[in-house]
C-alpha cells in the first residue's frame with residue numbers, strides 16, 4: 001500500500017470543520033485524525049475540502065468552438081479545459097455536450113462524435129487531471145436528437161442526459177419578448193419571426209415523442225436524467241412522473257418547490273450565486289437556498305465560479321454553514337449522479353481533495369489531488 005498524510009488542515013467534513021490531518025492510501029481516505037500531527041505534508045492551516053463535482057459545464061464546447069465558425073482540435077480543447085477545471089478544484093466533471101442539430105449548428109452529430117471520442121481516448125491514455133464523464137444535453141425539438149443520443153448513450157463514460165426544450169415562449173424564455181431579446185442579434189425582425197415559427201413547428205412535431213424515447217432508453221441504460229428550465233407545476237409533475245433525478249435551472253420558485261417535494265435534486269448555476277442574479281432574468285439561486293430548495297450548484301459557463309459560490313453562499317445566506325455549502329458542490333451532485341465512492345471527506349471514500357486558502361473573500365486553490373495523486 002502506498003500512502004501519505006496531509007496535516008495541519010481545516011478539514012471540511014459533512015457536518016463540521018475540524019483542525020486535523022488525513023491519512024491517504026491506495027487512492028482513498030484511510031483515516032481522519034483531529035488535533036496536531038507531526039507526519040505528512042503541512043497544509044499550513046488551509047481548508048481541505050472534497051474535490052468538486054461538476055454536472056453541467058459547457059466549457060469544453062467553448063474551447064472546441066472558441067468563436068462562431070472556428071473549431072479547435074478536440075484533444076487540445078479537452079486538455080486546456082481539463083487544466084482549468086482541475087485548477088479550479090473540480091476532480092469529477094460531466095462535460096456537457098449539446099445533442100441535436102439546429103440552424104446554427106446543422107452538423108451537430110459530427111461535433112458530438114469528436115468531443116466524446118476525445119474524452120474516451122484521453123481517459124484511456126490516462127493523462128487527464130480530472131475524471132471526465134459525459135452529460136448529453138438533448139434538445140428535444142431537434143429533428144436528429146434521437147439519432148445522436150443513440151450514437152453516444154451507451155458509451156461507458158456517458159452517465160447523465162438532460163432533456164432541454166428551448167422553444168420560444170416557454171421555460172427559459174417564458175415570453176416571446178424575452179426570447180427575442182436574447183436571439184435578435186444578427187436577424188431582421190422578419191427573419192426572427194420566421195425563425196420563431198419554425199421553432200414552434202419543430203416543438204409540435206418532435207418534443208413529446210423525443211422525450212418519451214429518451215426517458216425509456218435512459219431507464220434501460222441506467223443513465224441519470226435531468227429536466228431543464230422547469231418553469232411550471234406541470235413541468236415539475238412531468239419530470240417526477242418521468243423518473244428524473246435532477247431539475248436543472250428551474251426558472252420559478254413554484255416549479256423548484258414542486259420538483260424538490262417530488263424528490264428531485266435542484267441544480268442552479270454558480271455564476272448566478274456569484275453575480276447575485278440569473279443572466280436570463282429568472283430566479284436568483286440565493287433565493288432558492290434561503291427557501292431550502294437548492295441542492296446542487298454547477299459552474300455552468302465559468303469553471304472557477306463553483307468554488308467561489310460555495311465560499312460566498314454562507315456569507316449571503318444567514319444560518320448556512322460552510323459544510324452545507326460545500327455539500328452542494330460535492331456530496332449532493334455525487335449522490336444525484338449515482339457516484340457513491342466520492343464527494344465527502346470520509347474514511348473509504350476517494351482521496352479527491354482540494355487545499356483552499358481564503359485570501360480576503362477569494363478561495364484560492366493551492367493543491368488538488370484525485371484518487372490520492374496530485375493533479376494541480
Ligand SMILES: [Fe+2]
Pocket residue numbers: 164166172228229
Ligand atoms: Fe436553458
